[in-house]
Amino acid sequence: MQAIRIAAAIRDGSSSTASGRDLPLTRRQFLKGSGILFGTLAIGTPLAALAPSPAWALELKTLDTATGETLLKFGRVLFPHPSLPDAVYAVLVKDLDAMAAADPKLALQLREGVAGLDQATGGAFAKADAAAQLVAVKAIEGSPFFATVRGKCVTSLYDNDMTWATFGYPGESWSKGGYITRGFQDLKWLPAPPESASPPPYMG
Amino acid sequence: MGKIAFDDVSAVVIIGSGAGGGTLANELCQKGIKVVCLEAGAMQSSASFINDEWKSFAQLAWLDARTTSGSWRIAKDFPGLPAWICKTVGGSTTHWAGASLRFQEHEFKVRTHYGAIDGASLMDWPLTLKEMEPWYAKAEDKMGVTRSNGIPGLPGNNNFKVMHAGATRLGYKEVHTGRMAINSRPRDGRGRCLQLGFCFQGCKSGAKWSTLYTELPKAEATGKLDLRPESHVTRIEHNAAGKVTGVVYFDKDGRAQRQKARAVCVAGNSIETPRLLLMSASDKFRDGLANSSGQVGRNYMRHMTGSVYAAFKEPVHMYRGTTMAGIVGDEARHDTRRGFVGGYEMETLSLGVPFMAAFLNPGGWGEDFTWWMEHYSQLAGMWLVGEDMPRESNRVTLNRDVKDKYGNPVPNVHFDDHANDIAMREHAYTQGERVYQAAGAIRTFRTPPYPSTHNLGTCRMGARAADSVCNAFGRTHDIPNLFISDGSQFTTGGAENPTLTIVALAIRQADHIADLMKRKQL
Numbered sequence: 271m272q273a274i275r276i277a278a279a280i281r282d283g284s285s286s287t288a289s290g291r292d293l294p295l296t297r298r299q300f301l302k303g304s305g306i307l308f309g310t311l312a313i314g315t316p317l318a319a320l321a322p323s324p325a326w327a328l329e330l331k332t333l334d335t336a337t338g339e340t341l342l343k344f345g346r347v348l349f350p351h352p353s354l355p356d357a358v359y360a361v362l363v364k365d366l367d368a369m370a371a372a373d374p375k376l377a378l379q380l381r382e383g384v385a386g387l388d389q390a391t392g393g394a395f396a397k398a399d400a401a402a403q404l405v406a407v408k409a410i411e412g413s414p415f416f417a418t419v420r421g422k423c424v425t426s427l428y429d430n431d432m433t434w435a436t437f438g439y440p441g442e443s444w445s446k447g448g449y450i451t452r453g454f455q456d457l458k459w460l461p462a463p464p465e466s467a468s469p470p471p472y473m474g
Numbered sequence: 475m476g477k478i479a480f481d482d483v484s485a486v487v488i489i490g491s492g493a494g495g496g497t498l499a500n501e502l503c504q505k506g507i508k509v510v511c512l513e514a515g516a517m518q519s520s521a522s523f524i525n526d527e528w529k530s531f532a533q534l535a536w537l538d539a540r541t542t543s544g545s546w547r548i549a550k551d552f553p554g555l556p557a558w559i560c561k562t563v564g565g566s567t568t569h570w571a572g573a574s575l576r577f578q579e580h581e582f583k584v585r586t587h588y589g590a591i592d593g594a595s596l597m598d599w600p601l602t603l604k605e606m607e608p609w610y611a612k613a614e615d616k617m618g619v620t621r622s623n624g625i626p627g628l629p630g631n632n633n634f635k636v637m638h639a640g641a642t643r644l645g646y647k648e649v650h651t652g653r654m655a656i657n658s659r660p661r662d663g664r665g666r667c668l669q670l671g672f673c674f675q676g677c678k679s680g681a682k683w684s685t686l687y688t689e690l691p692k693a694e695a696t697g698k699l700d701l702r703p704e705s706h707v708t709r710i711e712h713n714a715a716g717k718v719t720g721v722v723y724f725d726k727d728g729r730a731q732r733q734k735a736r737a738v739c740v741a742g743n744s745i746e747t748p749r750l751l752l753m754s755a756s757d758k759f760r761d762g763l764a765n766s767s768g769q770v771g772r773n774y775m776r777h778m779t780g781s782v783y784a785a786f787k788e789p790v791h792m793y794r795g796t797t798m799a800g801i802v803g804d805e806a807r808h809d810t811r812r813g814f815v816g817g818y819e820m821e822t823l824s825l826g827v828p829f830m831a832a833f834l835n836p837g838g839w840g841e842d843f844t845w846w847m848e849h850y851s852q853l854a855g856m857w858l859v860g861e862d863m864p865r866e867s868n869r870v871t872l873n874r875d876v877k878d879k880y881g882n883p884v885p886n887v888h889f890d891d892h893a894n895d896i897a898m899r900e901h902a903y904t905q906g907e908r909v910y911q912a913a914g915a916i917r918t919f920r921t922p923p924y925p926s927t928h929n930l931g932t933c934r935m936g937a938r939a940a941d942s943v944c945n946a947f948g949r950t951h952d953i954p955n956l957f958i959s960d961g962s963q964f965t966t967g968g969a970e971n972p973t974l975t976i977v978a979l980a981i982r983q984a985d986h987i988a989d990l991m992k993r994k995q996l
Contacts, residue, residue, distance in 0.1 A: 350841055420837075424832050427831070438850060444678045467651065470629060
């Protein structure tokens with residue numbers, strides 16, 4: 271449920287527009303981390319309905335903005351989902367930043383890894399074309415930096431209720447009484463098994 | 475709950491409260507025997523279980539440090555997590571799917587039926603199916619297994635509909651919603667399955683049998699049980715005569731305690747059980763307790779496993795309803811024309827988005843991977859589980875380079891697939907894919923084995939003290955008041971999910987212990 275944490279960032283930024291430059295001064299002062307990422311959710315999408323505001327902002331504790339932006343793009347190359355907004359990948363950056371804050375060695379690994387990606391793409395990985403990004407990522411597959419980011423993606427991107435909503439996974443079912451009356455056997459495009467194989471549900 | 479004094483030498487100490495330990499505790503208490511049950515994990519309840527894969531994993535899984543070695547893919551993908559089992563009251567019966575299948579007759583006598591196989595330590599069980607049948611019947615009644623005792627099968631969910639359609643088109647005959655220890659209707663004070671879809675995360679409705687809310691409260695009601703959660707046993711002690719006298723454990727406050735015992739029954743699952751025997755080495759038993767055969771920790775089995783996921787044009791929503799919603803039993807037979815000995819079951823399985831990301835293809839990335847995640851609602855899935863070959867070199871040992879929080883060596887789990895396991899997995903993957911292709915799959919995927927849930931064989935039972943750890947009742951050959959009470963006893967693994975057999979053996983062992991006590995032999 272990583273989205274809860276980014277939802278807080280979204281809520282904090284709700285008085286501003288999408289661009290950081292338009293933030294009221296008090297907001298800027300409040301966001302005193304070393305880097306900041308901003309974005310918006312497309313209005314009218316299911317995800318925008320989940321969030322209190324379409325605008326989101328992520329304050330970084332340890333990593334700078336350029337490193338954060340590169341890691342976000344790296345996440346997009348590793349797990350490319352056109353249907354997921356940057357807000358999902360920003361959770362990855364948030365989680366990596368938290369790891370970096372707790373472990374200077376890991377912070378160094380991330381900074382050096384990002385520098386390597388930049389170098390491999392002629393200076394700016396985040397601005398390189400998709401083919402060049404993919405080549406650069408393939409070249410570092412198996413490295414500790416690659417493993418750190420790929421491993422973090424598994425939870426940051428997929429243990430994330432914005433992702434669940436996009437892919438149609440509703441999460442917990444207990445509060446809704448499970449699926450016994452909510453479609454656990456509603457599949458109609460194949461023949462129903464005989465009662466000997468699948469008896470009817472007991473309904474009291 | 476009865477309180478039993480630390481120096482009370484009349485109580486049986488059971489280490490572990492899962493399928494083996496929890497069942498044994500209740501059976502002994504029902505016979506009037508005092509039991510101290512020491513459980514390393516904390517107490518949870520249906521109310522505290524969490525419908526969230528990672529949060530539940532943190533709540534229930536055994537996450538103490540472990541190491542791995544060998545050529546199995548787990549050592550690469552999950553080097554610190556050889557097994558996905560539980561550290562909680564009720565043990566892995568909180569997490570299990572509920573499949574309750576009897577062994578087949580030949581699976582108790584595989585050395586006889588399969589012959590000698592290179593690189594495999596096959597041995598016949600000192601037991602037959604005929605001897606086990608009454609105990610299986612008691613276990614099925616206790617657990618409320620569907621399709622036994624007049625209990626109807628569970629209703630099949632969408633994931634089962636896909637399996638059923640494909641399997642029957644392929645010509646399979648034994649395809650149904652399984653024999654499950656999940657109430658299809660209210661029974662034994664517990665309600666019917668609500669099709670929650672979180673069987674692996676602890677059943678919040680209590681419809682699935684778990685010792686947590688069946689055996690253990692029944693044992694407590696006798697006044698004979700002293701259940702102590704968060705009590706981590708680190709040593710079994712013995713006297714000069716070579717009998718065990720009690721155990722040392724760390725309680726929830728980290729204090730070392732010594733509990734005396736009339737007998738000790740070890741049911742810590744097949745990694746911790748041999749680890750504890752090995753850690754209890756002494757001047758008298760230099761290679762660990764009950765290890766004169768050198769077999770403690772060896773013959774570690776984890777079942778041949780793998781999964782097939784398939785994507786369809788239409789929605790499936792496999793996450794709705796029981797996780798293991800149906801079974802194909804046709805491949806469970808022993809038929810060497812398929813290129814391997816033994817057989818396997820095909821059982822539906824589903825994972826939520828978080829665990830699908832972690833387990834579909836560990837280490838995977840890129841568009842091949844994301845395609846599957848984006849088709850999540852159109853996926854069906856099955857688990858393949860079959861008999862693997864016992865090997866002396868597949869083994870739990872003490873890793874003295876890594877210490878746990880008590881300063882004890884952590885267990886290392888070494889595993890290499892046998893050629894028979896590989897041949898069976900290949901066959902199972904192929905048949906699994908064919909099932910889904912027959913149902914109209916647009917793509918299929920072969921998911922590698924998850925961290926082991928069926929851990930077996932590391933204190934195997936056998937007829938001879940020279941090549942086995944315990945006898946047909948789980949009583950160790952070397953120490954007359956030390957018993958093995960979990961899946962570690964298994965001589966070989968069979969194709970079937972092991973819990974029903976563990977429970978049946980525990981009921982039988984309780985009878986034997988009571989009988990020995992009556993005859994003043996314990």
